[in-house]
Amino acid sequence: xxxxxxxxxxxxxxxxxxxxxxxxxxxxxxxxxxxxxxxxxxxxxxxxxxxxxxxxxxxxxxxxxxxxxxxxxxxxxxxxxxxxxxxxxxxxxxxxxxxxxxxxxxxxxxxxxxxxxxxxxxxxxxxxxxxxxxxxxxxxxxxxxxxxxxxxxxxxxxxxxxxxxxxxxxxxxxxxxxxxxxxxxxxxxxxxxxxxxxxxxxxxxxxxxxxxxxxxxxxxxxxxxxxxxxxxxxxxxxxxxxxxxxxxxxxxxxxxxxxxxxxxxxxxxxxxxxxxxxxxxxxxxxxxxxxxxxxxxxxxxxxxxxxxxxxxxxxxxxxxxxxxxxxxxxxxxxxxxxxxxxxxxxxxxxxxxxxxxxxxxxxxxxxxxxxxxxxxxxxxxxxxxxxxxxxxxxxxx
Amino acid sequence: xxxxxxxxxxxxxxxxxxxxxxxxxxxxxxxxxxxxxxxxxxxxxxxxxxxxxxxxxxxxxxxxxxxxxxxxxxxxxxxxxxxxxxxxxxxxxxxxxxxxxxxxxxxxxxxxxxxxxxxxxxxxxxxxxxxxxxxxxxxxxxxxxxxxxxxxxxxxxxxxxxxxxxxxxxxxxxxxxxxxxxxxxxxxxxxxxxxxxxxxxxxxxxxxxxxxxxxxxxxxxxxxxxxxxxxxxxxxxxxxxxxxxxxxxxxxxxxxxxxxxxxxxxxxxxxxxxxxxxxxxxxxxxxxxxxxxxxxxxxxxxxxxxxxxxxxxxxxxxxxxxxxxxxxx
Numbered sequence: 001x002x003x004x005x006x007x008x009x010x011x012x013x014x015x016x017x018x019x020x021x022x023x024x025x026x027x028x029x030x031x032x033x034x035x036x037x038x039x040x041x042x043x044x045x046x047x048x049x050x051x052x053x054x055x056x057x058x059x060x061x062x063x064x065x066x067x068x069x070x071x072x073x074x075x076x077x078x079x080x081x082x083x084x085x086x087x088x089x090x091x092x093x094x095x096x097x098x099x100x101x102x103x104x105x106x107x108x109x110x111x112x113x114x115x116x117x118x119x120x121x122x123x124x125x126x127x128x129x130x131x132x133x134x135x136x137x138x139x140x141x142x143x144x145x146x147x148x149x150x151x152x153x154x155x156x157x158x159x160x161x162x163x164x165x166x167x168x169x170x171x172x173x174x175x176x177x178x179x180x181x182x183x184x185x186x187x188x189x190x191x192x193x194x195x196x197x198x199x200x201x202x203x204x205x206x207x208x209x210x211x212x213x214x215x216x217x218x219x220x221x222x223x224x225x226x227x228x229x230x231x232x233x234x235x236x237x238x239x240x241x242x243x244x245x246x247x248x249x250x251x252x253x254x255x256x257x258x259x260x261x262x263x264x265x266x267x268x269x270x271x272x273x274x275x276x277x278x279x280x281x282x283x284x285x286x287x288x289x290x291x292x293x294x295x296x297x298x299x300x301x302x303x304x305x306x307x308x309x310x311x312x313x314x315x316x317x318x319x320x321x322x323x324x325x326x327x328x329x330x331x332x333x334x335x336x337x338x339x340x341x342x343x344x345x346x347x348x349x350x351x352x353x354x355x356x357x358x359x360x361x362x363x364x365x366x367x368x369x370x371x372x373x374x375x376x377x378x379x380x381x382x383x384x385x386x387x388x389x390x391x392x393x394x395x396x397x
Numbered sequence: 398x399x400x401x402x403x404x405x406x407x408x409x410x411x412x413x414x415x416x417x418x419x420x421x422x423x424x425x426x427x428x429x430x431x432x433x434x435x436x437x438x439x440x441x442x443x444x445x446x447x448x449x450x451x452x453x454x455x456x457x458x459x460x461x462x463x464x465x466x467x468x469x470x471x472x473x474x475x476x477x478x479x480x481x482x483x484x485x486x487x488x489x490x491x492x493x494x495x496x497x498x499x500x501x502x503x504x505x506x507x508x509x510x511x512x513x514x515x516x517x518x519x520x521x522x523x524x525x526x527x528x529x530x531x532x533x534x535x536x537x538x539x540x541x542x543x544x545x546x547x548x549x550x551x552x553x554x555x556x557x558x559x560x561x562x563x564x565x566x567x568x569x570x571x572x573x574x575x576x577x578x579x580x581x582x583x584x585x586x587x588x589x590x591x592x593x594x595x596x597x598x599x600x601x602x603x604x605x606x607x608x609x610x611x612x613x614x615x616x617x618x619x620x621x622x623x624x625x626x627x628x629x630x631x632x633x634x635x636x637x638x639x640x641x642x643x644x645x646x647x648x649x650x651x652x653x654x655x656x657x658x659x660x661x662x663x664x665x666x667x668x669x670x671x672x673x674x675x676x677x678x679x680x681x682x683x684x685x686x687x688x689x690x691x692x693x694x695x696x697x698x699x700x701x702x703x704x705x706x707x708x709x710x711x712x713x714x715x716x717x718x719x720x721x722x723x724x725x726x
Contacts, residue, residue: 019417019419019424019426020419020420020422020424056431059429059431120408120506121408121409121410121428122407122408122506122509122708123506123509123708123711123712124634124635124636125632125712127503128503128504128505128506128509129505129506131504131505131506132505132506132507134505135505135507139529141439141442141469141471141562142469142471142528142529142562143516143529143562145561145562145563146516146529146530146531146562146563147501147504147505147507147508147511147514147516147531148516148529149501149504149505151499151501151503152499152501152516155499156496156498156499156516156517156518159496159497159498159499160495160496160497160546162497163496163497163545163546195725196722196725197725202686202721205686205687205688205689205692206689206718207502207503207689207690207691207692207711207714208502208689208691208692208695209502209503210499210500210501210502210503211499211500211501211502211541211695212499212541215714215718261467261471261526261527262495262518262526262527263467263495263518263520263524263525263526263527264465264525264526265465265477265525265526266526269495269496269518270496
C-alpha cells in the first residue's frame with residue numbers, strides 16, 4: 001500500500017445564504033483555489049471524489065454529474081460519496097484507498113453544498129425547510145413521520161449518555177465550549193460566524209431548539225465548498241518539492257457505521273461506538289498508543305456541543321463520564337495540550353454538509369504547517385443517532 | 398381525514414419569481430419544489446401496519462433460532478443467526494423508555510403545528526429492541542422531566558388509523574387509570590386531555606402597575622430599536638401578527654407587521670395569539686437577549702394560547718439575537 005498525502009487545500013467562505021452563486025460556481029471556486037495551492041493544473045489530476053450529502057439541497061438527483069465538466073475533469077474518474085454528516089470524511093477515506101492502491105496518482109476531493117435554497121413558505125424562513133430536507137434522511141417506515149430530525153436524533157444519544165453520567169455535560173460547560181469555539185472562529189477568515197463571539201451566559205440564555213440543545217450549541221447550515229488534493233507518495237513528494245509546502249500525510253483512516261435501531265444486539269444509545277471504533281482503527285493504522293499525548297490538533301465534527309464532548313471521550317482523550325474535563329482540566333482551553341477546532345468548528349465556521357469535514361482537513365493542515373505541529377485528527381459524524389464515524393490521522397514529518 | 402392531502406395545501410407556494418439585489422446586482426429567485434408522489438408498498442412490513450390499523454395490535458419479529466424479538470419487525474431473517482427466519486409475534490402495549498427522550502420545540506416545516514413534541518424509544522413487554530414513538534402528556538404542554546429513562550408508557554391508538562407509525566403514540570401510564578393501562582387497544586378518545594386554559598393572574602397592586610408602565614416603556618423603546626435593525630427586520634419579513642400580552646400590572650399589544658415591531662399598552666379585540674406572563678420583565682429580557690421565551694414557556698413563566706404560534710415566538714427570539722449580533726459586528 002502506498003503512502004498518501006495532502007498536497008493542496010482550499011475553502012470558499014461559508015455563508016448562511018449565497019444568492020450570487022449556484023453550487024456549480026462554488027465547486028469551481030474551491031477546485032481552482034486547491035489546484036493553485038498545490039501548484040497544479042487541472043490536467044495533473046486523475047479524477048475526483050465528490051462529497052455531496054443531499055440531493056434535495058441541490059435540487060437534483062446525481063447532482064455531481066454537471067460538475068465533471070464544470071471543474072475540468074471531463075472523461076476522467078469521478079465518484080460521489082454521500083454519508084450524511086460524515087460525507088466529507090468518507091470522501092477523503094475513499095480517495096485515500098484509491099491512491100494507496102495505486103489506481104491513481106492524484107485525486108481531487110471536492111465537497112460542496114448549497115443548503116439554504118430550501119425555503120418554508122409558511123414560516124417564511126429557510127431553516128424549518130432545511131431541517132425538513134434533512135428529515136428525509138430518517139428511517140422512512142418507522143421514524144420520519146414521528147418528526148425525526150438530526151437534532152432530535154443526536155439529542156437521543158446525548159440524553160441517554162446523560163442518563164448514564166448525570167454529572168457530566170453540565171450546561172455551564174457546554175456553554176463554555178460553545179463560547180470558546182466562537183472565539184477561535186475569529187482566526188478563520190472563511191468562517192460564517194467569524195465576528196459573532198458569544199459569552200457562556202449568552203449560550204445559556206439562548207433558546208432551547210430540541211431539549212437539551214440550545215440554539216448556540218448547534219452547528220449552523222451553510223453554503224460553501226472545500227477541496228483537498230491528495231496524491232500517492234512519489235507524486236506527493238514531487239508536488240511538495242515544487243510548492244515548497246510540506247506533504248501532510250494521511251497515516252491513519254478508520255470508519256464504523258453503527259446500527260440505527262436500538263436495544264439488545266443493536267445500538268447502545270448512551271454510546272457513540274462509531275466514533276470509538278473509527279478512532280481505534282485509525283490509531284492502530286497510524287501507530288498511536290496515547291492519543292492525548294500524540295495528537296496536537298483535533299478537528300472534531302461538532303454537530304452539537306454535547307456530542308463534541310462525548311466524541312472526545314469516545315476517541316480516548318477524556319474518560320467517558322468525565323467529558324467536561326475538556327474544559328475543567330483545561331485540555332482544550334488556550335494553552336492546553338490540544339487544539340480543538342482552531343478554526344471555530346462547524347458551530348462557528350459553518351456546516352456546508354458535504355464540504356464540512358474537508359474544511360476540517362483544510363484547517364488541520366493549516367494548523368500543522370503554520371504552527372509546526374506533528375499530528376492532527378480529523379473526525380466526521382453523521383446519520384441518525386450518530387451512526388457513522390470516520391477518523392483520519394494527518395501527519396507532518 | 399378523507400379529504401386530507403399528502404402535502405398540506407397551505408405549505409405549497411404560488412408559482413412565481415422575484416429579484417433580490419445583492420451588491421447592486423439582481424439575482425433571480427424562483428419559487429420551486431421537488432415533488433414525487435408514491436403508492437408505496439409496505440412490502441414485508443404490511444402485516445405490522447395492518448395489525449396497527451385493523452386490530453390495534455403490535456407485532457414483532459422473533460428469531461426462530463436465538464429468540465430475539467425485534468420491534469418493529471424490521472427483518473424477516475435474523476442477521477445474527479446466519480439469516481435464520483423470524484416469525485411474527487404479538488408484543489405488549491406497555492413498555493419502558495430506554496433513555497430520557499428529546500423534546501422538540503423548533504421542528505421541521507412539516508411538524509410546526511405539533512410542537513412541542515417528544516420522540517422516544519420504548520421497549521414493549523415481550524420485545525428486545527425499542528420502538529420509536531411520539532410521546533405526549535395529557536396534562537398540558539410537554540416539558541422535559543415528564544418522560545425519563547425507565548418511564549413506563551402505554552401505547553395509545555389514534556381513532557382514525559391509516560396503517561402508519563403515527564397511528565400510535567405513548568403516554569405515561571402514571572397519567573392513566575389502572576383500567577386504561579390494562580385495556581387492549583386503548584384509543585385517544587378515551588383519554589382525559591387537559592384543555593389549554595388561560596392561567597389566571599394575581600390581582601395587581603399599585604407597585605405592579607407602576608412596574609408595568611416602566612417595563613412597557615422599555616419594551617416600546619426596544620421594539621423601535623429592533624425595527625430599525627436591518628437583520629432583525631428580515632426576521633419578521635412577510636409576517637403579520639397581533640399579540641395580546643397579559644401581565645399582572647396591565648396588558649400590552651405587540652404587533653408584527655412585515656419588518657415592523659411595535660409594543661404599546663392597551664388591548665386587542667381579536668389577537669392572533671395571547672401571551673400570559675405575570676412579570677413583563679420576562680418578555681423584556683427575552684427581547685433584549687438576556688433570556689429566552691422558549692425557556693420561559695418551558696418553565697411555566699410564560700403561557701401562549703396556540704402552540705402553532707411557536708413559529709412567532711422563534712421569530713421574536715431570532716430578532717433579539719439579530720440585534721445582539723449586529724451590535725458586535
